[in-house]
Amino acid sequence: MALIDALLAAGQQILSPVTAAFALAAIGLNIHYGYTGLINFGQAGFVAVGAYGFALSVVWLGLPTWVAILIAFGAAALFAVLLGIPTLRLRGDYLAIVTIAAAEIVRYTVNSALFDDVTGGAQGITNNPSQGSDYSTWLDQFNPFGEGRIELGPWVFTGTSLWWALVTWVIVGLVTLLVWLLMRSPWGLTLRGVREDQEAMASLGKNVGAIKMQALVLGGVIGAMAGILYVLPAAVSPIDFNSRMTFNLFTIVLLGGAATIFGPILGSILFWAVLVLSEAAITWLVDIGVLAAVADAPQLRFALVGLALALLIVFRPQGILGNRKEMSFDRS
Amino acid sequence: MTAVRHAEDPILVAEGVHRHFGGVTAVDVERIEVPRGQITALIGPNGAGKTTLFNCLTGFDAADAGTWTFDGRAMAGLVRHKVARAGMVRTFQLTRVLGKLTVMENMLLGAAQPGEKFSRALVKPWWKAARESEIQHAEELLVRFKLDAKRDDYAASLSGGQRKLLEMARALMARPRLLMLDEPMAGVNPALVQSLLDHIAELPSQGVSVVFVEHDMHVVKTIADWVVVMAEGKVVAEGEPGPTLANPAVIDAYLGAHHDVDLRAIIREREGSAS
């Protein structure tokens, strides 16, 4: 029955590394926006820097995996510092504008034919060991599930994809633990203080600029981590790291509840489940003739995301896990 | 000419402080001294430059010219958070509580703690003890300021006067040596003002000098050891409260002829016998 199939597909999606990667990127964005009040409209840029930084280091520079990972983190940190230095002393709007531009610059650069040899241009970098470009063997060698089919209840996985799902979600869990430890510390409290009133914080002796920079770097490096996980299943492709990814991330953060520990995870799971379900719904509507068989009917689901985001902000701005009382202080 | 006497043993000395906005001179202070271990009131009409002076001295605004020293240390040009760390802590005329944080969280942010450094944040044992001692200190202060019942409420849910109290208590958490209060009693319930004043009056004996901007002359007469009067950006009078407040130039510029008179008498006069 179509409904059951749709639900199963949604369940499968939940376990996929893509959902985990989005949860991780959302955790990074949550640190920026939810906790510190930094309006980062370029999180997709951090994800791209992580993905390309990692893949290029392995494929083009031939470096060992752990070095590639460090390079990806370092690149993201540098990216954050470059964005932060000119903007953190100014009003939040300036960071928003600069981050949109920076993310687009990253995307255009990796997409451009100019650097084709290195980045693969619009084709990107495909993970294909037989063709010599391989950035996931380091992970596969630890795979305990083998490469065959595995059945978990009604779901069917390949051993590899199950292994990747496990690894990525464990990483999400570890990062969530790290964020929890940081946010309950006095340092975590300074982030929220900066979000509320920077002048007051300065009058109490807090170095607001340094705090914002630390948050920007931390959230950015986590975003880079997400980039590495994102490209594992298949390929590094520039089109993925566009502003739509950033807005999807904002939807996820707000859906789950900004400035909550589990919000980004819950948000990502729900977001992707709903996307899969709505694609199934649209396909069904086309099948039964209600919706015309337009070639890009599946793209309709992204219009739904926009609608959902708007409704979310109007009716439940605190998201699922957020605190309603806090939101009420914004009306005045 | 106005009488300007200087303080003995000043903790803060500022000279030649200039600040203008467009064509308007907001601050033009030749010399101002804040005595150590005393409570100084900074009074004057609106637009006299009191808050602008506060802002310049604490790094919240860049003075166009001037030098000042705090406890002998040159402070001009120092960034705001370093001024606060050096011991000059200010509050704001329009309160700045951290709204979506609780009262206790506001208080904890007042104090500097090892756990606030990113490098130490991850390992709880490195900051736990210091935080608990700050929590205790905060609780004592909240009781004194009668905010203890609100300890876990959001700061944004406090009324205007309660926010003033929170801001003052929070500033004390920062262990100031000079506490600079901008209209601390504005909006505070008159019945609470007396006990607050008692608390402020104790501060010098605890090693904290105080300078506060205030419009309520009853408050000034009650606790100020020293009064500085500003008008149109300049210091026009300085000295002990009694003589300074009786100074005709001060009365003219600021206090008004009716300042210690019951207005009902004036009203009766103006409205005649009809009521």
Next chain:
Amino acid sequence: MMGNGPHLEVVDLVAGYLPGIDILRGCSITADDRELVGIIGPNGAGKSTLLKAIFGLVPVRSGSVLLSGKEVANQQADRLVAQGMAFVPQSDNVFAPLTVRENLQLGTHLNRSLFDQRLQKVEAMLPELTEMLGARAGALSGGQRQLVAMGRALMSEPSVLLLDEPSAGLSPARQDEAFLRIREIRTAGVCVVIVEQNARRCLQICDRAYVLDQGRDAYHGTGEDLIHDPKVVELYLGDLGASEDGAA
């Protein structure tokens, strides 16, 4: 012109910003033409909330607000202005990028042709406004902004004027002037309700006053009575300044 009852009547008002949290818990006041009614009380008692509830800025959950006997609770503020109410908030009460003149023009937006005529009247009551007309409101000091805000409210020729802490941030001289001026305004037929933190001064100028505590009206009487009521002094006025209380 006016009906039999008081011009403004608030009966058992229950109101609050957030659902489930009532700041006003059954508050009743009345104010008549040419009366200056003061509202004093501790922080959090609901004084500002009362004015905002009357003016439609805070949702009223139960009780009534009667303007000349007509129920107006929960009406939108713009409708109330059309019916003769005016409100001067404590802060953010002028449009900073506009000039003083433009701010005053906003007071007659319902009836623009009356601007010049009304301006004359308002200038007579608040003479300082004349030299400020061209100045940008944002560049003025706190006390000057208060004047502009009050002028703007008066431009609409209200029958009920609600003032939220008009003395806030003013120097003693300006405060006294403001209070005496508010006293004069009410002779023009306006019913004035003023919320004040400076309790003693407020009682000195009001005809009648209410003491609000925890969302209810706790004490009520003429200014004279309340200044000399030992309970009120103990709980709300404090001792500072008691020396200036003259004989009744």
